[in-house]
Amino acid sequence: MPDKNLRIRRAGPDEPRRRPVMIAIAGDSAAGKTTLTRGLVDALGPQRCVSLCTDDYHRYDRAERRDLPFTALHPDCNYLEIMEQHLQLLATGSPILKPVYDHATGELVRPELVEPAPIVIVEGLFPLHSRLSRACFDVTVFLDPPEEIRRGWKIARDTGKRGYSTEAVLAELDRREAESAAFIRPQRATADLVVRFAPIETRDDPADTPLSATVMLRPTIDHPDLTGVLQPGLTRAMHLKLERDPDGRPVESLHVHGYVPREESIAVEKAIWASLDAPDTDTPDCLGRVGDGRSEPLAIAQLLLLYHLMDLDRGRP
């Protein structure tokens, strides 16, 4: 019935919809996706940006998952085909009625309307899972903390906010390990940026030193020219290095040090922010927030992503 296809197209809107800039922030559970995303969302504001989490595409609620032979990290535990469909709709400027998974209760509840803003941020376990889902994004990020750091973050969050015991979280982490290796970590290889927050192993910094960030910039997209930012006086806070990815591919690696005095990091932030034409104000306060504290390496990573998003948003036809 190709006649029906044509009828549908002829009955559709005359004007093509404005397509948003889309960024994926993928990574394992408690890898820091929501923390990274929150700063971007707050800096861009609701007029300019909308965010969503692909955990909402869970096929089963918490009670149903107890009897399943796989965890939430398995593709079969999620409506990935619907996630892909919704990403395509958003990428072409259409609204979606998004399912909603309530992390506090573990229940699937009434869906909600999401209208694409100029910038759409999609965080979750699976946004880079398939060729089709990846094709929906303009920038892709994978969060890659060392496992022992991620486990600590997961225990803190799931016992604090989601009502689990430490033993339950540890057991769940073990249960998920094989599926994490099979389905989540492979997405790392497809990301334009891989962000890793970790202490610097070769240094013996005190325990309260903020984590440093390593941002791997793959030459799969154009990255901002940081030569103007990396002035001689600022290289203690941040420097670039040509390296090889663990899989052997050449990458640019941006090292942002958590141990330098805060003023030096803030000077780097100001330099990046100033290089974005748009803003006439100071670096947004919301960047770098971690719980009640601050991380300058996080703020710098967020600024790099903002740079990409604002640049793509401006550059549209």
Next chain:
Amino acid sequence: MPDKNLRIRRAGPDEPRRRPVMIAIAGDSAAGKTTLTRGLVDALGPQRCVSLCTDDYHRYDRAERRDLPFTALHPDCNYLEIMEQHLQLLATGSPILKPVYDHATGELVRPELVEPAPIVIVEGLFPLHSRLSRACFDVTVFLDPPEEIRRGWKIARDTGKRGYSTEAVLAELDRREAESAAFIRPQRATADLVVRFAPIETRDDPADTPLSATVMLRPTIDHPDLTGVLQPGLTRAMHLKLERDPDGRPVESLHVHGYVPREESIAVEKAIWASLDAPDTDTPDCLGRVGDGRSEPLAIAQLLLLYHLMDLDRGRP
């Protein structure tokens, strides 16, 4: 970003999906949509057919609707853009994650996956609301009982199954009247078939006589050739008449009489069923069911719709 559009298309499936035959059954609340639909669904079976109700696209739950200046019959009270989007997806063979409105509790609950079967039946208040939604269907039906009959049905159902009092239903009917006239009844003019169950006004049949059916067949689609069915011995049960629609357009009008002895109606049913090549069995028992009772005019109306659906399903490339 037309390059992204192309990337998405290139990443999609190689094989086009099989497009289902789609039928819309539209009409006001308690016009008999679910009763008509149930017989079709049962006769076709779950392998061949899936049905859905567009009431699920309510934007507000029952409690929220109490404070609104309009009723569920107003387009603004429904996610009609999402309904159109989902109809397009189904019409092109894609699954949807459909919202769910629970009529028993008046709540919006977790959505459910609907995969298109070869035949998709869509009943509800709004399936023929827009040019775009209409373009998704191969056959469109509007149920048009006289208002006093529909009011009786609505009172019986809403007090029996949905926990309302008679006074509440009557008040709601009044509240809805203007929106029914503005948004629901205009869909009648666009339907390929208009089905009306009513007593025959010119006769003085006893009160327990089954309602007769008038099925208006608009020449907007090809209807089955009923000349083989309308044998001389059967014209008491059913006959065709050239008439004018209330809006003046010429239509074929099929009159199915509720007062004739049941055997005569059943002979008509058998003749229609036999004219469908596919079936090797008797006329399905599930046709004509109304609550615990039976209506032969309903069975005949359902057979006509089955004729269309099976014919279109067979006729696909």
